[in-house]
Amino acid sequence: MALDKTVLVRGGLVIDASQNLEAQRDVLIESGKVRALLTPRESARAAAAEIIDASGCWVVPGLIDLHVHAREPGGESAETLASAARAAAAGGFTTILAMPNTEPALDNPSLLELLKAKAERDSCVNVFFAAAATVGRKGERPTDVARLAAAGARALTDDGRAVADSGLARRVMEWAADCGLVFIEHCEDEALGRGAVAHEGPAALKKGLAMSPWAAETSVVLRDIALAELTGCRLHLAHVSAAQSAAALAWAKERGLAVSGEVTPHHLALCEDDVPGQDANFKVNPPLRGKADRDALVRALNDGVIDAVATDHAPHSPEAKAAGWASAPPGVLGLETAVGVVLTKLVHPGKMSKKRWVESMSAFPAKLLGLKSKGSLKPGMDADAAVIAPAKSWAVPESFLSKSRNSPFIGMRLKGQVRTTLVGGRVVHAL
Amino acid sequence: MAHTIWNRKDLLGLEGLSRPEVEAILDAAVSFKKSPPEPKLQDRALAFLFSEPSTRTRSAFETAALRLGAKTLGFSATTSSLAKGETLVDTVKNLEALGVSYIVARQEASGALDAVAPKTGVSILNAGDGLHEHPTQALLDLFTLREKKGRLDGLRVVFVGDALHSRVARSNLIGLKTMGARVTFCGPRSLAPDAFARLGAKIERDMDAAIEGADAIYCLRLQLERQKDHFFASLADYRAAYGLTERRLALAPEAVVMHGGPLNRGVEIDDGPADGPQSAILSMVENGVYVRMAAFSLIEDWRKSRGLG
Incomplete structure (x- = not known):
C-alpha cells in the first residue's frame, strides 16, 4: 500500500x-x-x-481503536471488514482491533488466516484481530493460543462476556502470558444481573428494566487483577464503566501490575439519565451508568488511570434495534463520532489535554498491541x-x-x- | 362533554399525567358509578393484546367496554403472532387495518407500548407492561382510596413487599405523589431497594414501624418464583417479616387494606385483614370497571373531537 x-x-x-x-x-x-x-x-x-x-x-498520529466489532463473518448485514474500515477512516482511525465475537467466533488459526487475507484485500485501514479466549466463546475450554499467536492474533478475549470460570480464566491468562498476548477482559458477572438490560440505578428502576449493578463489573475487575498478578499476564480491561472499577484499576497500577483499561466515548459523554425513553440506540453493555460514574471515568482517563479511549463500535441493523429495549441487542456505533465526542466533551472544555487525548487514542494502543511502527509521527x-x-x-x-x-x-x-x-x-x- | 383537560390518544402510564388529568378520570368514574352509562362506544371495535395471562384486569376492561356498547373482538392477539416473529408494531397496524379503534395491551417488556403508540392511530390502553406501569390498576386504587378516605392529599400510604417487580407499586408511587399523598415502600432490601428513595418513596425496613398509623396498607403480591433467585429465603421467613396479620393491622386501625390480587393468603396477607371491615379488596375489583369506563370515555371524547373513528 x-x-x-x-x-x-x-x-x-x-x-x-x-x-x-x-x-x-x-x-x-x-x-x-x-x-x-x-x-x-x-x-x-x-x-x-x-x-x-x-x-x-x-x-496527529493515526488513531488506533482497540475495540471494534467488524461483524465479519456472520453479521455482514450490520457491518463488514470493508465498511468498518471506511467508518474507521472517516473517524481518523488508521488501525483497528477487530473483536472475535463473530458467527462463528474467531477461535481458530484457519479462520484468522482467512480474515487477515480478507482485511488485507478489502480494508482501507490496518486491521488486527483479537482471537477468542475460549472455543466458541463458550467459556468451557481454551483456544489454541500458541497457534493463534503464531497466526498473528494480537490479543485474546471472549468480549461480549467474561471468562466466567475463574480456573479457566487463570489458564487462559497463563497461556496469554506464555505467548506474549494481551488478555482483554469484558468484566461482567452475569449472575449479578440475570437478563439485565440496564444499569442498576434510579433511571432503570423507574422504567422497570432488569438491572445489573456496578459490582457485576468491579467484582470481575478485581478477580482479574488478582489473576494478572498470579499469572504475570498482560491484562487489559475492556470498556470500564463504573467508578469503582476505575478505582480498582488505580490500585492495580499502584501495585505495579501490568494492567490497563479503556473507556468508550459513550461512557465518557452519557449517563443513565440521558436515555430518551426506551430508544434502543442507547442500549449498550456495559450499560450507561450514573453521573458520578461518568465523571469519575473522565477524571481517571485524564489522570492516566484509564489508559485508552476505545469505541466498542458495535453495529446492529435498524431492524434488530427496533425490537424494543428488552429485545434489542446491546451496542452502539463509535468509529465516526469518537473524535467529535471526545473533543467536544473532554478536550475543548479543558478536562483533558490535547497530548493526553492523543496518547489515549494512539500512542498507548500502539504500545499495548506491540505495534512498534505506529502511534507516533517520529521519522521512520x-x-x-x-x-x-x-x-x-x-x-x-x-x-x-x-x-x-x-x-x-x-x-x-x-x-x-x-x-x-x-x-x-x-x-x-x-x- | 367538558373533559377538555384530557388531550391524549392513549393511556400508557401515570408518568406525565397532571393532577387535573388524574382527577378528570376519577371524577368521570364517580359519575359512571352513580348512574348507568350511555353507549358511548357503540360501533367501536376493541381488541386485546395480551402476552401475559390475566383474569381480573382483562375481565374488568371487557366489562367496561361492553357496558359502553363497544364490540370486543373475540380473540386475543397474544404471543402467537409475536412468536411467529411479527413485531408488536406490525400486529397493532394489522388490527388497525381491521377497523379496531382501541387496543388493551399487556406486554412482558417494560416500555414496549411507549414505542408503539406514536406509530398508530389506534388508542392504546396499557393493562400492564413488564415491571413498568399498570395505570388503570393505580387509578382504581386512587379511586377506591379517595372514596374511602374522602381525599388523597396528605394521606400516608404504605406499600409492603415486592416493589421491585411491581408495576402496580411504580404506577401508584407516581399517581399518589401527583395527588399529594406520601408513599412508603416497606420490604427487604432485595425487593424494596434504597434507590426507590430517589424516585420519591420513603423506604422503611421494619413493617410495624412503617404501618403504624398509616391511612392505607397496600400488600404487594409476592411472586413465589422469586424464591429461586433468593429474593427471599422462605415463605415462612417472608411472612414473619412482611405478612399483614391481625396483630399488625391493630397498629393501623384507620388504615384501608388494599391488595391488587391474586392473594397469597397466609403469606403477604392473612384472612382476617383480607376479609375484615378495613379491607377494600373487593371494592377495588368493582371500581376497576368504573375507572376503565372513565378512561375509555375520556379517550373517546378526544377521538370524537379529532373526527377519529
Missing part, C-alpha cells in the same frame, strides 16, 4: 504524545513512512508531489495520520459510512471533525 511519492502535510499543529510534541510542524512523508517533521522555515524549501493543507488543523514510523479541524462544528447525521446507524449521538452537535486520514501515506478519507 505504500507509495513511493512524497506527501507533505502542511500548516498543521502536530500533536504527538510519543515525542511529547505540540508544535507547528509539516509532516514529510516518503514511501509510506514519515521522513521528517519540518518547522515552517525548513518546510519552505521542501518539495513534495502532493500537498495536504492542514492549516488551522491538528495533525508508518505514515498513518489524521488531520482534524478542531473548531469545526457539525451535527451527527442519521447516516454513516458504517452499514448501521445505531448511534446515540445522532443529532448531537459536535465540535471537531476529521478532515483527512492517511494510512501509509495514502489518503483514505478526505472531506
Whole structure:
C-alpha cells in the first residue's frame, strides 16, 4: 500500500504524545513512512508531489481503536471488514482491533488466516484481530493460543462476556502470558444481573428494566487483577464503566501490575439519565451508568488511570434495534463520532489535554498491541495520520459510512471533525 | 362533554399525567358509578393484546367496554403472532387495518407500548407492561382510596413487599405523589431497594414501624418464583417479616387494606385483614370497571373531537 511519492502535510499543529510534541510542524512523508517533521522555515524549501493543507488543523498520529466489532463473518448485514474500515477512516482511525465475537467466533488459526487475507484485500485501514479466549466463546475450554499467536492474533478475549470460570480464566491468562498476548477482559458477572438490560440505578428502576449493578463489573475487575498478578499476564480491561472499577484499576497500577483499561466515548459523554425513553440506540453493555460514574471515568482517563479511549463500535441493523429495549441487542456505533465526542466533551472544555487525548487514542494502543511502527509521527514510523479541524462544528447525521446507524449521538452537535486520514501515506478519507 | 383537560390518544402510564388529568378520570368514574352509562362506544371495535395471562384486569376492561356498547373482538392477539416473529408494531397496524379503534395491551417488556403508540392511530390502553406501569390498576386504587378516605392529599400510604417487580407499586408511587399523598415502600432490601428513595418513596425496613398509623396498607403480591433467585429465603421467613396479620393491622386501625390480587393468603396477607371491615379488596375489583369506563370515555371524547373513528 505504500507509495513511493512524497506527501507533505502542511500548516498543521502536530500533536504527538510519543515525542511529547505540540508544535507547528509539516509532516514529510516518503514511501509510506514519515521522513521528517519540518518547522515552517525548513518546510519552505521542501518539495513534495502532493500537498495536504492542514492549516488551522491538528495533525496527529493515526488513531488506533482497540475495540471494534467488524461483524465479519456472520453479521455482514450490520457491518463488514470493508465498511468498518471506511467508518474507521472517516473517524481518523488508521488501525483497528477487530473483536472475535463473530458467527462463528474467531477461535481458530484457519479462520484468522482467512480474515487477515480478507482485511488485507478489502480494508482501507490496518486491521488486527483479537482471537477468542475460549472455543466458541463458550467459556468451557481454551483456544489454541500458541497457534493463534503464531497466526498473528494480537490479543485474546471472549468480549461480549467474561471468562466466567475463574480456573479457566487463570489458564487462559497463563497461556496469554506464555505467548506474549494481551488478555482483554469484558468484566461482567452475569449472575449479578440475570437478563439485565440496564444499569442498576434510579433511571432503570423507574422504567422497570432488569438491572445489573456496578459490582457485576468491579467484582470481575478485581478477580482479574488478582489473576494478572498470579499469572504475570498482560491484562487489559475492556470498556470500564463504573467508578469503582476505575478505582480498582488505580490500585492495580499502584501495585505495579501490568494492567490497563479503556473507556468508550459513550461512557465518557452519557449517563443513565440521558436515555430518551426506551430508544434502543442507547442500549449498550456495559450499560450507561450514573453521573458520578461518568465523571469519575473522565477524571481517571485524564489522570492516566484509564489508559485508552476505545469505541466498542458495535453495529446492529435498524431492524434488530427496533425490537424494543428488552429485545434489542446491546451496542452502539463509535468509529465516526469518537473524535467529535471526545473533543467536544473532554478536550475543548479543558478536562483533558490535547497530548493526553492523543496518547489515549494512539500512542498507548500502539504500545499495548506491540505495534512498534505506529502511534507516533517520529521519522521512520508508518505514515498513518489524521488531520482534524478542531473548531469545526457539525451535527451527527442519521447516516454513516458504517452499514448501521445505531448511534446515540445522532443529532448531537459536535465540535471537531476529521478532515483527512492517511494510512501509509495514502489518503483514505478526505472531506 | 367538558373533559377538555384530557388531550391524549392513549393511556400508557401515570408518568406525565397532571393532577387535573388524574382527577378528570376519577371524577368521570364517580359519575359512571352513580348512574348507568350511555353507549358511548357503540360501533367501536376493541381488541386485546395480551402476552401475559390475566383474569381480573382483562375481565374488568371487557366489562367496561361492553357496558359502553363497544364490540370486543373475540380473540386475543397474544404471543402467537409475536412468536411467529411479527413485531408488536406490525400486529397493532394489522388490527388497525381491521377497523379496531382501541387496543388493551399487556406486554412482558417494560416500555414496549411507549414505542408503539406514536406509530398508530389506534388508542392504546396499557393493562400492564413488564415491571413498568399498570395505570388503570393505580387509578382504581386512587379511586377506591379517595372514596374511602374522602381525599388523597396528605394521606400516608404504605406499600409492603415486592416493589421491585411491581408495576402496580411504580404506577401508584407516581399517581399518589401527583395527588399529594406520601408513599412508603416497606420490604427487604432485595425487593424494596434504597434507590426507590430517589424516585420519591420513603423506604422503611421494619413493617410495624412503617404501618403504624398509616391511612392505607397496600400488600404487594409476592411472586413465589422469586424464591429461586433468593429474593427471599422462605415463605415462612417472608411472612414473619412482611405478612399483614391481625396483630399488625391493630397498629393501623384507620388504615384501608388494599391488595391488587391474586392473594397469597397466609403469606403477604392473612384472612382476617383480607376479609375484615378495613379491607377494600373487593371494592377495588368493582371500581376497576368504573375507572376503565372513565378512561375509555375520556379517550373517546378526544377521538370524537379529532373526527377519529
